[in-house]
Each structure stands twice: as C-alpha cells, then as structure tokens.
Amino acid sequence: xxxxxxxxxxxxxxxxxxxxxxxxxxxxxxxxxxxxxxxxxxxxxxxxxxxxxxxxxxxxxxxxxxxxxxxxxxxxxxxxxxxxxxxxxxxxxxxxxxxxxxxxxxxxxxxxxxxxxxxxxxxxxxxxxxxxxxxxxxxxxxxxxxxxxxxxxxxxxxxxxxxxxxxxxxxxxxxxxxxxxxxxxxxxxxxxxxxxxxxxxxxxxxxxxxxxxxxxxxxxxxxxxxxxxxxxxxxxxxxxxxxxxxxxxxxxxxxxxxxxxxxxxxxxxxxxxxxxxxxxxxxxxxxxxxxxxxxxxxxxxxxxxxxxxxxxxxxxxxxxxxxxxxxxxxxxxxxxxxxxxxxxxxxxxxxxxxxxxxxxxxxxxxxxxxxxxxxxxxxxxxxxxxxxxxxxxxxxxxxxxxxxxxxxxxxxxxxxxxxxxxxxxxxxxxxxxxxxxxxxxxxxxxxxxxxxxxxxxxxxxxxxxxxxxxxxxxxxxxxxxxxxxxxxxxxxxxxxxxxxx
Amino acid sequence: xxxxxxxxxxxxxxxxxxxxxxxxxxxxxxxxxxxxxxxxxxxxxxxxxxxxxxxxxxxxxxxxxxxxxxxxxxxxxxxxxxxxxxxxxxxxxxxxxxxxxxxxxxxxxxxxxxxxxxxxxxxxxxxxxxxxxxxxxxxxxxxxxxxxxxxxxxxxxxxxxxxxxxxxxxxxxxxxxxxxxxxxxxxxxxxxxxxxxxxxxxxxxxxxxxxxxxxxxxxxxxxxxxxxxxxxxxxxxxxxxxxxxxxxxxxxxxxxxxx
Numbered sequence: 011x012x013x014x015x016x017x018x019x020x021x022x023x024x025x026x027x028x029x030x031x032x033x034x035x036x037x038x039x040x041x042x043x044x045x046x047x048x049x050x051x052x053x054x055x056x057x058x059x060x061x062x063x064x065x066x067x068x069x070x071x072x073x074x075x076x077x078x079x080x081x082x083x084x085x086x087x088x089x090x091x092x093x094x095x096x097x098x099x100x101x102x103x104x105x106x107x108x109x110x111x112x113x114x115x116x117x118x119x120x121x122x123x124x125x126x127x128x129x130x131x132x133x134x135x136x137x138x139x140x141x142x143x144x145x146x147x148x149x150x151x152x153x154x155x156x157x158x159x160x161x162x163x164x165x166x167x168x169x170x171x172x173x174x175x176x177x178x179x180x181x182x183x184x185x186x187x188x189x190x191x192x193x194x195x196x197x198x199x200x201x202x203x204x205x206x207x208x209x210x211x212x213x214x215x216x217x218x219x220x221x222x223x224x225x226x227x228x229x230x231x232x233x234x235x236x237x238x239x240x241x242x243x244x245x246x247x248x249x250x251x252x253x254x255x256x257x258x259x260x261x262x263x264x265x266x267x268x269x270x271x272x273x274x275x276x277x278x279x280x281x282x283x284x285x286x287x288x289x290x291x292x293x294x295x296x297x298x299x300x301x302x303x304x305x306x307x308x309x310x311x312x313x314x315x316x317x318x319x320x321x322x323x324x325x326x327x328x329x330x331x332x333x334x335x336x337x338x339x340x341x342x343x344x345x346x347x348x349x350x351x352x353x354x355x356x357x358x359x360x361x362x363x364x365x366x367x368x369x370x371x372x373x374x375x376x377x378x379x380x381x382x383x384x385x386x387x388x389x390x391x392x393x394x395x396x397x398x399x400x401x402x403x404x405x406x407x408x409x410x411x412x413x414x415x416x417x418x419x420x421x422x423x424x425x426x427x428x429x430x431x432x433x434x435x436x437x438x439x440x441x442x443x444x445x446x447x448x449x450x451x452x453x454x455x456x457x458x459x460x461x462x463x464x465x466x467x468x469x470x471x472x473x474x475x476x477x478x479x480x481x482x483x484x485x486x487x488x489x490x491x492x493x494x495x496x497x498x499x500x501x502x503x504x505x506x507x508x509x510x511x
Numbered sequence: 512x513x514x515x516x517x518x519x520x521x522x523x524x525x526x527x528x529x530x531x532x533x534x535x536x537x538x539x540x541x542x543x544x545x546x547x548x549x550x551x552x553x554x555x556x557x558x559x560x561x562x563x564x565x566x567x568x569x570x571x572x573x574x575x576x577x578x579x580x581x582x583x584x585x586x587x588x589x590x591x592x593x594x595x596x597x598x599x600x601x602x603x604x605x606x607x608x609x610x611x612x613x614x615x616x617x618x619x620x621x622x623x624x625x626x627x628x629x630x631x632x633x634x635x636x637x638x639x640x641x642x643x644x645x646x647x648x649x650x651x652x653x654x655x656x657x658x659x660x661x662x663x664x665x666x667x668x669x670x671x672x673x674x675x676x677x678x679x680x681x682x683x684x685x686x687x688x689x690x691x692x693x694x695x696x697x698x699x700x701x702x703x704x705x706x707x708x709x710x711x712x713x714x715x716x717x718x719x720x721x722x723x724x725x726x727x728x729x730x731x732x733x734x735x736x737x738x739x740x741x742x743x744x745x746x747x748x749x750x751x752x753x754x755x756x757x758x759x760x761x762x763x764x765x766x767x768x769x770x
Contacts, residue, residue, distance in 0.1 A: 041708050044708060048714050359715070400701025447577075448581075484705070488744075
C-alpha cells in the first residue's frame with residue numbers, strides 16, 4: 011500500500027492530466043467540429059456498437075413497466091410544478107440543509123462556484139481531492155480551476171478516470187468514455203497511471219476484469235489518502251435537506267463516506283419538494299439511462315452525522331444561467347432534464363459524430379437545447395447547436411420527463427435567427443427565406459415559380475443532375491438528383507381535371 | 512355531388528380537398544395525380560383549391576417564424592371550407608397539425624390560431640385518411656414487385672400515421688414486402704439540415720441507402736417524396752437500382768394497369 015504517496019507533477023508541471031486543447035480555447039461550431047468525429051472511424055464503430063446496445067436494453071426494460079407513460083407524465087408534472095415555485099423550494103432546501111448541519115453557499119456563476127470551492131479546499135490544507143462523477147463540476151470547469159490553485163482533483167468514476175487519464179473530455183453524459191474501446195483504455199492505463207499515482211500492473215491485458223482491477227488499485231490509494239471529496243447530486247430534497255447520488259460502481263459512495271470534508275455542487279434545478287417525489291425519478295432514471303431496472307448504488311445524505319462519514323459538509327447551490335432559462339416560458343422545459351442520456355443514445359446525429367462535436371459538457375439533443383438556454387445564443391458554438399439535428403424526433407419519445415426536444419430545437423433556432431436579423435449578419439439566408447416566403451404567400455407566385463421550373467424540365471435535355479459546384483455540392487457530392495418534370499401538378503390539373511376548364 | 516356509379520364505395524358522398532404540397536406540385540406531380548386517381552376510384556369527389564401553396568415547414572424549422580406565417584394564412588384560407596383535406600406527405604401534414612397554430616400564437620394572432628387548429632384537425636395524410644376515415648385497407652391495388660418501406664420520421668413521429676401504410680401495403684395484390692433494417696432511423700435529409708450540416712447528413716443517408724440496397728427490393732416506398740429523393744439520390748449514384756416510389760402511386764395501380 012502506498013497510501014502515504016504525495017501528489018506529484020507531470021513533465022508539464024501539472025498535478026493532473028491536461029485536458030484536450032479545444033476545451034481550453036474557443037472550439038469550432040458544430041458543423042466543423044462534427045467532421046472530426048465523422049472521420050474518426052474507430053470512434054464511429056465504438057459509438058454505433060455502444061448506442062445500439064444501450065438503446066435495445068432501454069427499450070426492453072421500459073416495455074416491462076405497464077404504466078411507463080403515466081410515470082413520464084408524473085415526472086414531467088413534478089418537475090414543472092417544482093420549477094414554477096423554485097424560489098420557495100430553494101429557501102426550504104437551504105433551511106433544511108442548515109438545520110441538518112450542512113453549510114449552504116450560493117453561486118451565481120462558474121467563477122463564483124470555483125472561488126468558493128477553492129477557498130473551502132484551501133481551508134483544509136489539502137492538495138488533493140477525489141470526485142464522484144458530476145456533470146455540474148464539468149460545466150463550471152472545476153478541475154482546471156483547482157489545478158490552477160495547486161490542488162489536484164481526481165475523477166473516481168471508472169469512465170471519467172479513463173477520460174481524465176486520456177487527456178480527453180467526456181463524450182457522453184452517462185458513459186463519458188463511450189467513444190473508447192478496451193484496447194485504447196489499456197494503452198491509457200499503461201501510459202498514464204504511473205505518472206500520477208499507482209501504475210498499472212505489468213502485462214495488463216484488455217480483459218474488462220483486469221482493466222477494472224487496475225483502476226481499483228489506482229483509485230483505492232487515492233481514496234485512502236484524500237481527506238476532501240467533491241460531489242454533485244442527482245436530486246436535492248427540499249423538505250428534508252437530503253442530497254441523492256445514483257451510480258453504478260460504488261466509487262461515489264467511497265467519496266461520500268471516506269473523507270473528512272464533503273463539498274457538493276448542485277444546480278438549482280435539481281430540487282424536488284418531498285421525499286415521496288423521489289420514487290418517480292428513481293424508477294424513471296435507471297431504466298432510461300443504463301437500461302437497468304434499478305441503479306446499483308443510491309446514496310442519500312442529510313448533513314453530517316456524528317462520528318460517521320464526513321463531519322464538515324458544504325452544499326453549493328449553483329445558478330450559472332438557470333434562472334435565465336427559467337425566464338423563457340418555452341425554453342425552460344429543458345430544465346426538467348434529469349441527465350439520463352436516453353436522447354443521446356437514440357440520436358442518429360450523436361451516433362455518428364460523438365459528443366465532442368457539441369463543444370460542451372452536455373452533448374446530444376439535450377445539449378443542443380440546454381446549452382443555448384444556459385449560455386445564450388451569442389457565441390458561434392451555441393448558435394450552431396440548435397441546427398445540429400435533423401428534427402427526426404426520436405429523442406422526444408424516449409425522454410423520461412417528456413421534454414419536447416425537437417420543438418425546443420425549433421424554438422432555439424428561432425431565437426438564433428432573430429438574433430442574426432438584429433445584428434444584420436449573414437444576410438444571404440434571411441434574404442433567401444424572405445423571397446421564398448413571398449413565393450408561398452400567394453399561389454400565383456408559386457405558379458410562376460412552377461412554370462419556370464417545368465420550363466427548365468422541358469428545355470434541358472438531361473434526366474439526372476450529378477455533382478454540382480458551389481453550395482449545391484453539399485447535396486450533390488454523394489447524391490444524384492432527378493431533373494424536374496416538364497409539367498407541374500397544377501398545370502396538369504388545369505388541363506385535365508379542373509371542373510371549370 | 513357523387514355520381515350514381517360511385518355510391519356504395521367507401522368514399523361515397525365525401526368531398527376531399529387535395530393538398531398537393533409545393534414539393535409534390537413542382538417536383539413529383541405523379542404523386543398528387545395518383546392520389547386523385549385513388550380517391551376517385553374509392554368514390555370521393557376530389558377538389559384542388561388553387562389558392563394553396565405550402566405548409567411553411569421549411570421556414571419554421573429553420574427558425575424563420577414570421578416568414579412562415581403567410582403559408583399558414585394561405586393554408587387556412589384555401590382549406591377552411593372542407594371537411595377533409597388530404598395530402599401525400601406525412602411531413603407537411605404533420606407541420607400543419609403541429610406547427611400552424613403555434614406560429615399564429617407566436618405572432619399574437621389568436622383568431623388565426625383558432626382557425627388553423629380547426630383546419631388542422633380535418634387534415635390527413637393519405638394513408639391515415641384511407642385506413643382511419645374511409646376504413647379501407649384493401650384499395651384494390653395490384654403491384655407485382657418486391658418493395659421495402661421506410662417510415663419517414665415525420666410520418667411516424669409528427670403526423671403519427673402508425674402502421675396505416677403497412678396495412679395498406681400488405682393488402683396490395685402481388686406485392687412482396689421486405690423488412691428494412693434500422694427502418695426507424697432518420698435518412699438525414701431534415702430539410703435545411705442537409706445544407707447546414709452536409710457532412711453529418713451524408714453520413715446518415717449513406718447508411719440508410721446501404722440498408723435499403725441490402726433488402727434487394729425493386730422499390731423503396733415512402734410517404735414523403737423528399738426523404739425518398741435523399742435516399743434514392745445516393746442509391747442512383749451507387750447504381751443500386753432500387754427505385755423510389757410514393758405509397759399513393761402503388762395504391763393507385765390496379766390490375767390492367769390504368770395508372
């Protein structure tokens with residue numbers, strides 16, 4: 011046992027593996043970022059396999075529940091009701107937490123939250139913390155903020171550990187390393203584990219049991235050494251001040267029980283009014299996310315308990331754009347999200363490009379609506395996200411809290427376009443749309459356009475349109491298009507069928 | 512208005528306003544023609560209100576709400592007098608039912624929203640009109656070919672036509688229906704999605720075209736010609752030989768071949 015090991019620095023002087031470059035500088039808008047994902051053949055195969063498997067599993071276990079649609083409606087109703095009176099529930103939550111012995115902090119944004127976290131860890135004198143997988147700490151870039159403050163933050167969720175050691179970024183909400191296969195994981199463990207802690211054993215194979223064993227040893231030493239842990243929460247019960255984390259491996263529970271200090275960062279939309287409300291979500295979440303009937307570990311804690319587990323318990327309630335989202339009567343529906351990732355697993359776009367293309371900790375269909383809600387539609391990435399969907403609507407049907415994702419995508423597109431019009435940028439598309447709108451406003455206009463088109467059909471001696479230059483190459487690069495016919499339906503009707511003719 | 516010979520037919524006494532849709536009008540006129548043939552054979556009186564233009568979906572789905580509004584107004588004006596409006600596109604019918612009232616509300620025009628809701632409730636995709644309104648699945652069609660069916664996303668998830676197209680296809684004489692693998696996955700067209708995200712769109716349609724070609728069918732049947740155009744464009748480029756055809760064009764064909 012090397013429990014006395016001290017944090018060490020890698021060749022770049024960092025305490026933890028550096029994340030990929032694109033997370034620390036402005037990333038590309040979706041269409042551009044997607045190309046990278048599409049070109050990565052290994053990732054595409056990994057994603058096709060993984061999403062296909064998890065989709066089938068979800069469908070199977072959801073079909074077992076007779077009242078699944080009622081459960082979804084209940085989830086939707088509870089979330090809507092809670093969000094409607096969020097201010098009151100938050101006050102209740104703060105009172106309950108304080109009464110239970112926890113210290114409550116409020117954070118307006120990422121900078122606020124990170125400052126509070128860094129101060130709390132520094133106050134303990136520790137240089138290392140362990141983490142249970144948490145979307146919200148990814149959202150605020152906490153690991154990097156801690157690194158800058160000279161504190162190493164260690165991911166302890168197996169998949170999140172793979173991502174961190176691989177100098178990578180999560181590609182999925184629930185399965186952060188979904189884009190990696192066993193061979194890649196073995197290489198990451200062999201090369202990186204020793205740099206930052208207990209090395210992988212000699213002759214490590216690709217067998218899942220051996221890989222899990224290596225991670226277990228590596229993590230166990232960190233668990234035994236660190237005195238501060240950081241968590242998120244899947245739910246926060248207002249009436250009792252109880253926080254809930256659901257997970258599959260038990261590493262989360264290690265974080266929640268072993269250290270002396272526990273800091274939980276919780277988005278303010280995670281509140282549920284009562285313990286009874288949990289029942290609905292503890293049924294909806296595992297079936298929707300991992301395709302399991304019940305998640306293996308559900309941990310609940312209500313402040314510190316004397317002589318057992320962390321004695322210094324802090325809860326940071328984070329806004330970071332959530333009240334802005336609440337202010338939009340339509341867009342706020344995205345705040346119902348319980349981060350199950352069913353919409354990612356069913357999305358044909360996500361399946362092909364992977365999560366990194368979305369330039370955010372929230373990828374896939376939910377990311378395409380949640381990010382513009384939380385971050386606004388001003389920057390190039392968030393502007394591009396609502397268009398990163400063919401609007402096939404598969405996501406709507408699997409969402410356990412009935413978020414009308416494709417309607418919200420259209421709603422966000424409308425916001426982006428209005429923003430574009432206000433700033434007089436890129437006038438080509440609005441002008442085209444205005445012209446087309448004029449054509450469709452009156453049948454005489456459409457008839458004229460139809461006549462021109464059918465005239466081309468009559469005059470041009472071709473039957474098929476092949477590759478074309480310019481913007482049309484986007485379509486004709488891989489598709490042939492038939493020539494327009496020589497007569498429109500309208501013309502045919504007038505000549506052959508109109509009673510007045 | 513029903514002619515004596517058509518009494519007793521499922522459509523007898525019903526006047527149907529044909530919503531040809533702009534894309535079918537200009538690019539695929541054979542499809543609305545087939546709808547006319549089919550409905551008249553079943554005893555319906557078909558009219559074509561010439562004021563009609565478009566469902567406005569391309570504007571709405573690209574985020575151009577004010578630009579979509581003229582289409583909503585035109586649609587309401589053209590079709591509000593009819594008990595049945597029938598179109599050969601799950602996507603356009605879905606847009607009418609799912610988006611028109613929303614657009615009117617967004618524009619603050621509650622009167623238009625009410626009218627749009629009323630007309631939308633009487634608007635049907637051809638497959639659901641036949642099965643759910645006329646109550647027929649066997650329309651007397653004959654089509655001696657191997658076909659595979661792609662349920663387009665908007666037929667399935669917005670218009671929610673259910674298995675009406677399959678019920679109709681199964682009753683066609685001579686037709687051999689081959690199951691399509693990953694049938695419910697999107698073909699990647701998505702209107703302006705194919706222009707805004709051309710690379711992703713291509714990746715999706717290439718997979719779809721491969722699955723269609725793998726069936727060995729002679730025809731790819733859909734209820735939306737633009738999805739079929741997207742898929743068959745790739746098949747044609749790859750000399751795959753599976754021809755696109757609209758469901759209505761199969762249903763309009765009878766033994767003796769009078770369409």
